[in-house]
Amino acid sequence: QVQLVQSGAEVKKPGASVKISCKASGYTFTGYAMHWVRQAPGQSLEWMGWINTGNGNTKSSQNFQGRVTLTRDTSSNTLYMELSSLRSEDTAVYYCARARAAGYFDNWGQGTLVSVSS
Amino acid sequence: DIQMTQSPSTLSAFVGDRVTITCRASQGVNNWVAWYRHKPGKAPELLISKASNLEGGFPSRFSGNGSASGTDFSLTISSLQPDDFATYYCQQYYSYSFGGGTKVEMK
Numbered sequence A: 001q002v003q004l005v006q007s008g009a010e011v012k013k014p015g016a017s018v019k020i021s022c023k024a025s026g027y028t029f030t031g032y033a034m035h036w037v038r039q040a041p042g043q044s045l046e047w048m049g050w051i052n053t054g055n056g057n058t059k060s061s062q063n064f065q066g067r068v069t070l071t072r073d074t075s076s077n078t079l080y081m082e083l084s085s086l087r088s089e090d091t092a093v094y095y096c097a098r099a100r101a102a103g104y105f106d107n108w109g110q111g112t113l114v115s116v117s118s
Numbered sequence B: 001d002i003q004m005t006q007s008p009s010t011l012s013a014f015v016g017d018r019v020t021i022t023c024r025a026s027q028g029v030n031n032w033v034a035w036y037r038h039k040p041g042k043a044p045e046l047l048i049s050k051a052s053n054l055e056g057g058f059p060s061r062f063s064g065n066g067s068a069s070g071t072d073f074s075l076t077i078s079s080l081q082p083d084d085f086a087t088y089y090c091q092q093y094y095s096y097s098f099g100g101g102t103k104v105e106m107k
Helices: none
Strands: A003-006 A010-012 A018-025 A033-039 A045-051 A058-060 A068-073 A078-083 A092-099 A105-108 A112-116 B004-007 B010-013 B019-025 B033-038 B045-049 B062-066 B072-077 B087-092 B102-106
Touching: A003 A092, A010 A018, A018 A092, A018 A112, A033 A068, A033 A105, A045 A068, A045 A078, A045 A092, A058 A068, A078 A092, A105 B045, B004 B087, B010 B019, B019 B087, B019 B102, B033 B062, B045 B062, B072 B087
Parallel strands: A010 A112, B010 B102
Antiparallel strands: A003 A018, A018 A078, A033 A045, A033 A092, A045 A058, A068 A078, A092 A105, A092 A112, B004 B019, B019 B072, B033 B045, B033 B087, B062 B072, B087 B102
């Protein structure tokens, strides 16, 4: 069965960077695009960006331009999302999600809480 | 950017009630709309794709609908069950934005 297992919670100071991992199993890793979504406390879901796991091409939301880096390691079927220049508003649960060919997200990771505080 | 306006933000209902959540896209999205159920502390679950295609594993009391204009969408639960109390989100997958969410709570 499809599993997306994310790394554990992080506590960071403003201005720092955070790198979250998402290890995929149970399917052909390079056969599906992967997305990142976050949810700040009391807020809705916010799409961050996606990566073509086959060729590594990425596209990010304008809201994160220049601050988010999406990468993947096909040897270990693992995705990475790095967010830099953290501020308190980046405190959120971050999810990876697998996308079907049409674009909707059929499997999600369990979420990683990132807390940004001085 | 395509905005998804979801309403209501909170819905109070009894077990057995019929409830409907609506979502309006700021431009036509060709029925490329998904609905997700999200319970606290859990990952969101895909409920419906292409506006009305129910995912396997979900009962038929859930249904989705889209309009000919491609801008108005709805999710209906025909008879609310205890497991259905959660937050529901619509999403357009042209450019992936989500609605603001609807928390379905027990009255």
